[in-house]
Amino acid sequence: MKREYDFAKGERGKFYSPEGKHNLPVYLDSDVRRFVEDVAKKKRCDVSTVVNRMLKSDMRRTTG
Template sequence: MVNIMKNEYDFSQGERGKFYHPNAEFNLPIYLEPDISEFIKKLATVKQTDMSSMVNSLLKSNKELIESLQYTS
């Protein structure tokens, strides 16, 4: 295996914080099982929306259901 790293790098012309964005939001990758992905994809097509919106909608409704059950016990 060939070492492609240099012994030294010159960062004297570098600009600190060039790519820093304090308000940047990070989206976590969510990996769906194939059957769930196919189900969401079909449902999103029927509802004429994208998969991300469909998943968020389903999760919000489940969250509301879970919260309503927790506070009624």
């Protein structure tokens, strides 16, 4: 890495997009993680899909 970088020709906000999608890091307790991984393996899908389905189901129950 250089000691200094010249940003004189830099353009502020060049790659900024207000509609940009950002994924949030979610840290699960180890027992929850194992459970979700087991469910994902049994259903042959990824962990994100399992977590999203569980959360959406809970949302429907909570607001329904």
